[in-house]
Amino acid sequence: MLQDILVTGLVSGSTYALLAIGFSLIFGVARIVNVAHTAFYMLAAYGLYALLVQGGLGVLLSGALAVVSVTLLSVICYRLVIEPVRQHEAAVLIATIALALIFQETVLRIFGGSYLGVPSAIDGVAHLFGVAIPKQRLLILIVAGAMLAGTWVLLYRTRFGLAVRATANDLEVANLMGMNVNRVAMATVGISVALAAVAGVSVAPVFVVDPFMWLAPLVTVLATVVLGGLGSIQGSVIGAMVIGYVEAVTVFALPQGAFLKGAVALSMMVIVLLVRPEGLFGVAFEEER
Amino acid sequence: MTRQLIIAAAGMLAAAPAALAQGTIKIAVLGPMAFVQGENHWAGAEMARDEINKAGGISVGGKKRKIELVRVDSNEIQSVPDATNAMERAITREKADFVIGGFRSEAVLAMQEVAMDYKKIFLGCGAADAKLGANVEKNYERYKYWFRVSPLNSPDLGRTLFAVLGTIAGQVRAELKKETPKVAILAEKVIWTEAIVKAAQDNLPKMKMEVVGLWQPSPTATDVTAELAAIDRAGADMVFTALSGPVGIVVGRQMAERKMHAVAFGINVEAQKDGFWEATAGKGNYVATLDTYAEVEMTPLMIPFVRAFKERFHKSPTYNAATYDAINLLKTVIEKAGTTDAAKLVPVFEQTQSVGTGGQLEFTKSHDPVWGVGKTTGIAVQWQNGRKVPFWPPQVKGMQKFGFPGQI
Numbered sequence A: 001m002l003q004d005i006l007v008t009g010l011v012s013g014s015t016y017a018l019l020a021i022g023f024s025l026i027f028g029v030a031r032i033v034n035v036a037h038t039a040f041y042m043l044a045a046y047g048l049y050a051l052l053v054q055g056g057l058g059v060l061l062s063g064a065l066a067v068v069s070v071t072l073l074s075v076i077c078y079r080l081v082i083e084p085v086r087q088h089e090a091a092v093l094i095a096t097i098a099l100a101l102i103f104q105e106t107v108l109r110i111f112g113g114s115y116l117g118v119p120s121a122i123d124g125v126a127h128l129f130g131v132a133i134p135k136q137r138l139l140i141l142i143v144a145g146a147m148l149a150g151t152w153v154l155l156y157r158t159r160f161g162l163a164v165r166a167t168a169n170d171l172e173v174a175n176l177m178g179m180n181v182n183r184v185a186m187a188t189v190g191i192s193v194a195l196a197a198v199a200g201v202s203v204a205p206v207f208v209v210d211p212f213m214w215l216a217p218l219v220t221v222l223a224t225v226v227l228g229g230l231g232s233i234q235g236s237v238i239g240a241m242v243i244g245y246v247e248a249v250t251v252f253a254l255p256q257g258a259f260l261k262g263a264v265a266l267s268m269m270v271i272v273l274l275v276r277p278e279g280l281f282g283v284a285f286e287e288e289r
Numbered sequence B: 001m002t003r004q005l006i007i008a009a010a011g012m013l014a015a016a017p018a019a020l021a022q023g024t025i026k027i028a029v030l031g032p033m034a035f036v037q038g039e040n041h042w043a044g045a046e047m048a049r050d051e052i053n054k055a056g057g058i059s060v061g062g063k064k065r066k067i068e069l070v071r072v073d074s075n076e077i078q079s080v081p082d083a084t085n086a087m088e089r090a091i092t093r094e095k096a097d098f099v100i101g102g103f104r105s106e107a108v109l110a111m112q113e114v115a116m117d118y119k120k121i122f123l124g125c126g127a128a129d130a131k132l133g134a135n136v137e138k139n140y141e142r143y144k145y146w147f148r149v150s151p152l153n154s155p156d157l158g159r160t161l162f163a164v165l166g167t168i169a170g171q172v173r174a175e176l177k178k179e180t181p182k183v184a185i186l187a188e189k190v191i192w193t194e195a196i197v198k199a200a201q202d203n204l205p206k207m208k209m210e211v212v213g214l215w216q217p218s219p220t221a222t223d224v225t226a227e228l229a230a231i232d233r234a235g236a237d238m239v240f241t242a243l244s245g246p247v248g249i250v251v252g253r254q255m256a257e258r259k260m261h262a263v264a265f266g267i268n269v270e271a272q273k274d275g276f277w278e279a280t281a282g283k284g285n286y287v288a289t290l291d292t293y294a295e296v297e298m299t300p301l302m303i304p305f306v307r308a309f310k311e312r313f314h315k316s317p318t319y320n321a322a323t324y325d326a327i328n329l330l331k332t333v334i335e336k337a338g339t340t341d342a343a344k345l346v347p348v349f350e351q352t353q354s355v356g357t358g359g360q361l362e363f364t365k366s367h368d369p370v371w372g373v374g375k376t377t378g379i380a381v382q383w384q385n386g387r388k389v390p391f392w393p394p395q396v397k398g399m400q401k402f403g404f405p406g407q408i
Helices: A002-030 A037-054 A060-084 A087-109 A136-157 A159-169 A171-176 A181-203 A215-228 A232-254 A257-273 A283-289 B003-023 B036-056 B080-092 B105-117 B130-139 B154-176 B192-205 B225-233 B249-256 B302-313 B317-335 B342-351
Strands: A125-128 A131-135 B024-031 B059-062 B065-075 B099-100 B122-126 B148-151 B183-187 B210-215 B238-243 B262-270 B286-293 B377-384 B385-392
Touching: A002 A131, A002 A136, A002 A159, A002 A171, A002 A181, A002 A215, A002 B225, A037 A087, A037 A181, A037 A215, A060 A087, A060 B183, A087 B148, A125 A136, A131 A136, A131 B262, A136 A159, A136 A181, A136 A232, A159 A171, A159 A181, A159 B183, A159 B249, A171 A181, A171 B065, A171 B377, A215 A232, A215 A257, A232 A257, A232 B105, A257 B003, A257 B210, A257 B225, B003 B024, B003 B036, B024 B080, B024 B317, B036 B065, B036 B302, B036 B317, B059 B099, B059 B317, B065 B080, B080 B099, B080 B377, B105 B122, B105 B130, B105 B148, B105 B192, B122 B317, B130 B148, B148 B225, B148 B249, B154 B192, B154 B238, B154 B262, B154 B385, B183 B192, B183 B225, B183 B262, B192 B210, B192 B238, B238 B249, B317 B342
Parallel strands: B024 B065, B024 B099, B099 B122, B122 B148, B183 B210, B183 B238, B238 B262, B262 B286
Antiparallel strands: A125 A131, B059 B065, B286 B377, B377 B385
């Protein structure tokens, strides 16, 4: 049973991490709580479905087109909806909720409420420590690792990353130093949503695609980033793994309470917050900045 | 003079719809119209309306009245309050004479309250929770206007399930040469599954099956990797399912991806739909579920109905299309009673027996369909290479063989 928990927790955790790093990045840099983050993930999953299943394009081309179009859409949304109210955090929150609901209802109108399936990019089962895991899930694990590494390189090894970190550290000083902070924020939104879109494209073949698929991950992502420390990418990854393992332990230890796995994970988050209000890596991140 | 003419014309125009409406029987069809369930509610009702109206309508005290349908989106999959508002709107604003439909038990329980407040006949075509019928027995005067046309109530669904499971277990014993097959119960955590889960835990050991555990994911779970890994680890030969949400697709797909040797049978509402195969990306092989319709002779009306439905809507009907039976039953009852008065119709409903498309329509004291072979049991189907193959009850003409992984 231990190896089952280890492997399933790792796979679930990597899926959550893929979503959480983008959410955390945009909060850390632009202080935007983007509730529509998982709605973009849903749009990317639908994009993949439309291009791959309905359009008959190849997996890679469909995935790439879905990610690019959703990223462009996010930049347009940022310019039209978020940027005008960016100084008002509550307004940004409400604007992103509105965006998410608009996306949901639009998709419902176009595709209907039926549950849709996307074929796997790679079929078959791999055995990890004696545990059978579909290869598509292992692909998510690899994609999550690559995305995390890519984000780290972008933030810590490029001039753009330096600008992003400077803006995150002190927006006003960065502005005074001549940086175009609005452009940095817009680029960060684009990168953050691109990560969500990659997550959507990666998980679409293992999940069910439907207009409401953004709601459950949103709660998990919020729990993950709060648990890890708001704004900390490393914290988000650790938080995602903690949630993934707590869920796995819940299902294995309490089969009748499998439906409680989300609630147990959220309770875990509350307990951590009671002990460390800044989250597991909140302080570390502040120091880092 | 011109002003008087305009006023008179406006008055006539305003009165015209009311006058037209007086000649019709207005039936509100409530369902989640953006979803397959609501689509089937509406499709079944349209078929019944068109057939009845083409034949002249419903005879009420010797006068023929046509059926007028009102499509009401209950949005109940997303919101129970939306469902009660929809019922309120159907009765007060649309002024429906009768209401039919409903899908999600939690929503239908709330909708039932509204319909009973207004003393409207409510013919259920979607929710299985036993409490809907228990209400009738507990407080007859208030709830007597409720009748469940489809599906069976959850305990009766359980009875059919165990009958089918017994048949499958017999095949498992023969295939695996195992006297006591191991069964994992995988039921989503919602109210309609409670009675079924309890009955399964009580009955399966009596049927010489070992229950290796109960797993209860959320109906909207998108991942059951951990649950299936635990079921695999427990060595289950069969997975007994009670699933109505999208988790049914996830279970079907992930069982195939994991190449599990166990076969899944039970209630899997998503597997009843034509779209299941596509939703599982072609990985739903061997998933079996209770169902209502197939091209088999459960009643003399089933095959003609299924064929006509497929021809008109280019898909198979789901059990929500029993709105067809509900409207035809309503016609029979109104014509017998000679009135549309709800209180006078109730005793006629209670005494009426008629042949429906899915079974013999006859009601118990709780206004549920009478369960039994020759009455209403439902059928069982299994997905085999992209086709839904009916396999139970085996004595009915048109049934085929249940398959195991590796055989198909």
